[in-house]
Amino acid sequence: MQINEIKISVRNLVEFVLRSGDLDSRFTGSSRALEGTKAHQKIQKEYKDKFSKEKQIPIDELVNNKTIKKEYYAEVVLKHNIEYKDFLFIVEGRADGIIIEGDNFIIDEIKTVTRPLETVDEDYNPLHWAQAKCYAYIYALQNDLRNIDVQLTYYNINDNETKKLIQNFNINDLESFFKDLLEKYYFWANLIKDWNIKRTNSIKNIDFPFNSYRKGQRELAVAVYGTIKEGKNIFVQAPTGIGKTISTLFPSIKAMGENLTSKVFYLTAKTITRSVAEEAIKLMLNKGLELKSVTLTAKDKICFKEKSSCNPEECEFAKGHFDRINNALKEVLSKENIMDRETIIRYSREFNVCPFEFSLDLALLSDCIICDYNYAFDPRVYLRRFFDNDENYVFLIDEAHNLVDRARDMFSAELYKSKFLELKKIMKNKEPKIYKALDKINSYMLKLKKLYKNPHIQSNSLEDIYPLLRKLVSESEQWLTQNNKIEGHEQLLELYFNILTFIRISEFYNDAYVTYIEEQDKDIKIKIFCLDPSSLLYDRVKQAKASIFFSATLTPINYFRDILGGCDNDYILRLESPFSTENRAILIGDRVPTRYKYREKSYSTIVQYIKTTVGSKKGNYIVFFPSYKYMKDVYSELKEKYPNIKTLIQDSSMKEEERELFLSEFKENNEETMVAFAVLGGIFSEGIDLKYDRLIGTIIVSVGIPQVCLERDIIMNYFNKKDDKGFKYAYMYPGMNKVLQAAGRVIRTELDKGVIILIDDRFSNLEYKKLFPKEWYPNLGVRSVKDIENNLKGFWGKY
Structure with missing residues (x-):
């Protein structure tokens, strides 16, 4: 009989099998956050002080050593492999404490509460006993103990009092209890087994979902697969058009078919890039792939209630949630492979369960999880159910340039x-x-x-x-x-x-x-x-087997590797653009200073540059500015001088429907020229995909340097002390990254043709030119409106 391997934590096994009743996330105290950890450490230290010895003896030597009277071990990792029916279950967890007093062995499970301890009795929470009994069984079995004590230590964080409940268990009773858990989990084990076989067979038979690879695409896919196989990290600069999403997902899924990874996390900064990942998976499903993918949506965005309180007294989806959740899981897993926001909402309503908690449970049973950076990196909300144990996960970190400032926010x-x-x-x-x-x-x-x-x-x-x-x-x-x-x-x-x-x-x-x-x-x-999140990100990245950082704008790539927690052993890959430089014109207006003190004098010149550029060919254009005020001032002057030009302008607080309306104006084969005004680094400067003639030109005003402020200056001073690169790390690199992203909106496919106008005298500065990507050459400096007119006439004349 073939033995199938299932790996599961004690906590997940107990909670999955025994949970029932209401979902209740009302305030119960800080036990799940800060104070819970401190309470564990406090109690563990008290035991260690009580049982302290000059020399610690390993646990496996203690059982037969009669001279040892008392000893205490905290955070003991326990792992048990057990064949049950046609499965090899690998069950592991971490016991809070193991107390040894002569021949008496006690498994201690510490729980923090805020309620009065007189209200806490042996029936307070059966899951607490269940978890501790699993640890007791594993430890007793491995140490040949016939009986073992299980102790629940409840710690009230309000008054710092403790209450201990203790029971003695025979190894036979513990074995019966443990195997009963496995029996109840057997359905899910079979479901996972059957699915893994089906998934793995389909992965082995699937080919790249396009007839051929684009330039750079095969190189990227091979590099990703090799990085996963070696268990390393890679930083990839892959220009627009290579197809980064499919070129990272496809080799990751192939690695899953070879048991090189158990789960793929596709991590993004924006909702729109999540939808691109979903489309890439759908594309492979249409080619015969069998894969379960779930997209996690923030709780407040998917909750059915106006206010997401998870209160069973106020929410019918929270009341009795755990009584219905497993049936909902069975149904959706039997019918769906792509579990996106709409699918999760539909099944949540059908089974009357909380959509957010439903999506988290689906993640445990899915192969690919598409979610925000927060779920892997933010210490406040990361998915502990995955990352508190060592697993062979793969992180695909899309638009990785965004992670720098996001990480600063997460750790501040x-x-x-x-x-x-x-x-x-x-x-x-x-x-x-x-x-x-x-x-x-x-x-x-x-x-x-x-x-x-x-x-x-x-x-x-x-x-x-x-x-x-x-x-x-x-x-x-x-x-x-x-x-x-x-x-x-x-x-x-x-x-x-x-x-x-x-x-x-x-x-x-x-x-x-x-x-x-x-x-x-x-x-x-x-x-x-x-100021520098690199060491903290490094600790998070270590939780994955391999991490793939990729973006079109990881320039300079060594800066991003250093600040995103990389090291010298990580791979670096720079790919060339797959698009012909013949399809675009890059003109640099380096006679126009746009620093703050010169801005007011630049309005008229910029308006003339815009008028000349958009007058060279009918179509859709975007003009990007470093600030809302600069944008609005130039916009006003343009409207005053040329009221017949159709314009749009970005608002500082646009809702989702307003954004969609804004983008809908970028129509193919537009009958009249349309000029949109937007802000560098804003919602329209990256992540939007205006293919073909939906966008034929961008005009980028300034080198994108962030506004001078206290925090940027603090960052600058910090890195100046480290390696004298403060201005570059705080201002230059983030600014040029915005410029590169905005320029990348123009050429999205091999059929696209367009112009990029860069306006700022600093674009001719050597330090900035060093940051120009290879595909920005050749480019041409222009000194006047006439230069722009002549060059664009020549460019568009070819078509």
Whole structure:
């Protein structure tokens, strides 16, 4: 009989088989966040201090060593391989503690609570016992124990009290319990087995879904497969048109067919790139591939309720969710391969389950997960069900240039004084203890305001504030649990989680951080600011077997490798554009300075450049600016001088439907010229795909340097001290990345033809020219409107 291998964590096995009842994510305290970890560490340290010895003896030597009376081990990894029916189950987990007292062995499972401990009894949560009993069975079996104790240690984080519940179990009873879990999971094991066979056979038989490879496409696919096989990382600059999505997904799926990876995470920064990944998978499915793919949508965007509270008293999808969820999973997995947002919503309504939690469960049973960067990298929301264990996952990190600033945001946190003052007023006559805690923090921040009249930056953390914050967290716990309908609850809950985030991020503090205090509109902001996220990203990337960082604009690629957590052993691949340089004209107006002090004088010249460019051929154009004000000022002058030119202008707060309406104006074979005004680095400067003649030209005003501000200057000063590249890291590279992205909107296919006009005297500077991609050559400098007119006449005359 063939033995099929199934790998599953103790936690996932227990929760998947035994869960039932309501989904209830109402506030229950911080036990799932910061304080839970601290409570574990506190209890573990108490045991270690109690049982401390000068020399620790390995666990496997303890059983037969009668001289050892007491010992304690924390965070013990336990793994058990068991053949059950036609499966080899590999079940693993981490026991919080193992206590050894003479011949007595105790498995300790630590749980944090906020409710009074007198309300916690042996029936409080059967899943807690189940998880601990699994650890007890594995440990007893491996150490030839006939009996073993299981202890649940409940720690109340409000009063720092503990309660211990203990039961003794015989190895036979534990074995029966463990095998009963496997029996209940057997249906899902069979489902996974049958699907893996079907999937693997289809992968082996599928070919690249196009008749031929584009230039650079085969090279990229081979590099991705080799990187996965070697378990390494690669940074790829792949210009527009190569087909990065299919060229990374296809070899990753091929690697899955060879058991080189168990899951592929396609990580993106924007919704539109998620849809491109979905289309690539559909393309392969149409060619015979069998693959389960799920797209994760943010909770607040997929929730059926106006406010996503997951309260069974208010949400019919949360009430009884776990009683229905497994039937929903069976149904969708038997009928669907692509589980996108629409599919998840449809089945969630049919089975009356929470769509967000449904999608997370589907992810456990899917081959490819398409989701935001946050789910892999953000310490606040990353998918612990995947990344708390070592697995052979593959990360495909699309548009990787976006991860730099996103990572800085993920590993930074801030607090505003006004939030504490507002709540202080609300709590004055409601809850004296909370009022007092708020008052102390407000007073502390007032002192900072008086002490630092200008922005204050320091390389170390504000240690004095953390006891005050922890006190407020502690005082808020019980009130938040019991007063969810009272005024102030929502504001306090939001502040509570902001504080937890602030404390959590402070634990990452290293020499790549600063703390700054700044007055903003009569408010005071304290921010823990991550300047260089490379070491933190490196720790996250290590959770995957291989990571593929790719973008059309990883320039300079060594900068991106360094700041995204790469190392010298990682591969680098630069690919050439597959498109002919004959299909585009690049003109550089390097006689027009666009620095802030010259901008007002540049309006008239830029308007003439726009008029001349769009007058050379009827079609759709986009003009990109470094700021909304610059854009609006030039737009006003253009409309005043040439009111007959059809224009669009980007608004600073466009909703999804407004964005779609904006893009719908870029029609093929437009009967009149249309000029859109947009902002560099904004929603229309990357990620949009206007093929053929939907866009025939872009005019890019400035080198895209971000606005000078406190944070950019802090980054600049930090990297100046490291390697004297501060201006480049803080301003030049991010700015030119925006320019490269905007220019990349023009030529999207081998049939596209278009013009790119670059306006800024700095484009002729050697340092900026070094950042020009190879496909930007040849280019031509233009000194006047007449130069533009003559060159464009010659270019368009060829067609």
